[in-house]
Amino acid sequence: MFALADCNNFFASCERVFRPDLQGKPVIVLSNNDGCAVARSNEAKALGIKMGDPYFKIKALVEKNGVAVFSGNFPLYGDMSRRVQEVLRRFSPSVEQYSIDEAFLDFRGIQADFDVLAKRISAECYRCTGIPVSVGVAPTKTLAKVASKLCKQYPKLRGGCYMWRPQDVEKVLRRFPVADVWGIGRRSVPKLEAMGVHTAWDFTQLHENVVRKQFALPGFRTWQELRGIPCIEFEDYVDAKQSICVSRSFAHEITSVNELCSQVANFALSAVQKLRAQRSLCLEMAVFAFTNRFKDDAPQTRGSSLVTFQDGTSDHKAFVSAAVAATRELYRPGYGYKKAGVVVLKLAQEEDVTGSLFADSAAAERSSRLSAAMDSVNSAFGPGTLRFGIQGDGKVFAARDHQSPHYTTLWSDIPKVTVK
DNA sequence: TCTGGGGTCCTAGGACCC
DNA sequence: TCTGGGGTCCTAGGACCC
Numbered sequence: 001m002f003a004l005a006d007c008n009n010f011f012a013s014c015e016r017v018f019r020p021d022l023q024g025k026p027v028i029v030l031s032n033n034d035g036c037a038v039a040r041s042n043e044a045k046a047l048g049i050k051m052g053d054p055y056f057k058i059k060a061l062v063e064k065n066g067v068a069v070f071s072g073n074f075p076l077y078g079d080m081s082r083r084v085q086e087v088l089r090r091f092s093p094s095v096e097q098y099s100i101d102e103a104f105l106d107f108r109g110i111q112a113d114f115d116v117l118a119k120r121i122s123a124e125c126y127r128c129t130g131i132p133v134s135v136g137v138a139p140t141k142t143l144a145k146v147a148s149k150l151c152k153q154y155p156k157l158r159g160g161c162y163m164w165r166p167q168d169v170e171k172v173l174r175r176f177p178v179a180d181v182w183g184i185g186r187r188s189v190p191k192l193e194a195m196g197v198h199t200a201w202d203f204t205q206l207h208e209n210v211v212r213k214q215f216a217l218p219g220f221r222t223w224q225e226l227r228g229i230p231c232i233e234f235e236d237y238v239d240a241k242q243s244i245c246v247s248r249s250f251a252h253e254i255t256s257v258n259e260l261c262s263q264v265a266n267f268a269l270s271a272v273q274k275l276r277a278q279r280s281l282c283l284e285m286a287v288f289a290f291t292n293r294f295k296d297d298a299p300q301t302r303g304s305s306l307v308t309f310q311d312g313t314s315d316h317k318a319f320v321s322a323a324v325a326a327t328r329e330l331y332r333p334g335y336g337y338k339k340a341g342v343v344v345l346k347l348a349q350e351e352d353v354t355g356s357l358f359a360d361s362a363a364a365e366r367s368s369r370l371s372a373a374m375d376s377v378n379s380a381f382g383p384g385t386l387r388f389g390i391q392g393d394g395k396v397f398a399a400r401d402h403q404s405p406h407y408t409t410l411w412s413d414i415p416k417v418t419v420k
Numbered sequence: 421t422c423t424g425g426g427g428t429c430c431t432a433g434g435a436c437c438c
Numbered sequence: 439t440c441t442g443g444g445g446t447c448c449t450a451g452g453a454c455c456c
Contacts, residue, residue: 031424038424056422072424099456185454217430218454245426294423341425399422 001114001137003105004144005088005121008132008152010101011039014080015070017130018407018415026067030055033249033398034071071400075409083129091121094236104141106234118160137162141232142225145182146172173201183222188215200226240278240349246271247341251399253292254337260289261327262392267342268323269391272316275344276375281312281353282344287326289340303330312353316371320388
């Protein structure tokens with residue numbers, strides 16, 4: 001058996017842990033730049049606020065109904081996620097963190113009353129972190145996902161659901177929309193509807209050859225999993241990332257090349273930090289920038305530029321220089337840039353890269369010491385404490401009008417308790 | 421006025437090899 | 439008129455996930 005533990009309305013729940021007054025009230029969390037709603041409490045969902053709704057479009061509705069609004073506080077959510085994972089690890093030696101708010105637990109070879117266990121895991125997560133968690137247990141990961149969705153639908157299940165008998169699975173799948181199945185995306189839904197497939201059960205009744213032909217290997221795996229045959233690997237290890245992307249929209253359009261360089265330099269520095277954390281080197285960096293795609297009446301442009309690093313690098317100075325050079329190359333005057341980013345590609349682990357025979361090893365050594373020094377200063381005193389001049393104040397220009405305190409990630413923001 | 425950010429895997433087709 | 443057979447590697451684009 002596999003379990004899926006899924007945090008309910010995760011970002012909204014994180015904010016609520018520190019604002020108990022918002023219990024039972026509508027809460028939403030906005031994406032970067034206060035752009036879209038990316039998390040909604042049940043009460044906010046009930047008001048008709050959809051995932052990804054632009055904030056400016058729902059603002060009137062939000063104000064009329066007294067919805068609590070938060071700008072995304074991602075360090076907080078990351079820390080709360082870590083705490084939930086810690087609790088989950090008490091229940092299985094093998095935990096796969098699937099996303100910031102979901103984890104699979106491997107129960108293969110374990111005998112237990114899984115219905116009781118699922119409810120206990122949910123209760124323990126809530127007791128230790130304040131986050132409500134839905135725990136589904138089933139013979140495959142895809143069915144465990146279905147089971148955890150049932151928990152959200154039926155509060156009577158008290159956060160835990162065990163589903164395994166074929167007749168029970170059939171009953172559930174017959175009422176489960178195929179569009180809600182893990183692995184069935186929006187592009188496949190119209191195709192399925194045209195074939196008369198509306199529920200997850202309908203999908204399982206298609207002929208194997210039809211599934212393989214129409215939905216290829218990923219679709220076939222989903223089909224198998226729904227039929228109770230596990231074929232998606234359990235991965236309780238973290239692979240080094242194959243690519244790293246840091247990109248942001250800006251609060252206002254950028255027209256000056258220097259300002260654009262400064263923003264992109266900040267993206268590059270944050271990318272190099274992630275790269276170094278996983279002990280990788282990168283052989284290619286791409287920089288891109290584009291205008292506001294929603295503005296139909298304004299001239300549009302999108303540019304990108306590629307830099308290659310012959311011997312691979314994870315050097316701060318090399319990153320800034322490359323990012324600035326690439327930005328200057330793609331920049332075209334007369335346009336208002338709304339979004340830009342840095343992507344590092346062709347990553348390799350440090351120990352797998354053979355250095356060049358003719359490299360200036362003394363210069364490389366100095367540079368690598370400088371990078372190490374920046375790492376240690378910035379990890380002790382916060383990102384951007386030690387930075388390059390081109391980075392300006394080290395901040396990306398973004399709107400965040402509803403920011404909550406960094407309750408658990410900044411000493412100065414720790415909640416105070418007064419005992420009377 | 422105002423529209424997020426960050427990933428992975430699979431497949432088809434082209435270029436190349438003998 | 440008739441034009442082999444068997445591979446590998448790379449890339450772009452599509453689909454999916456949160």
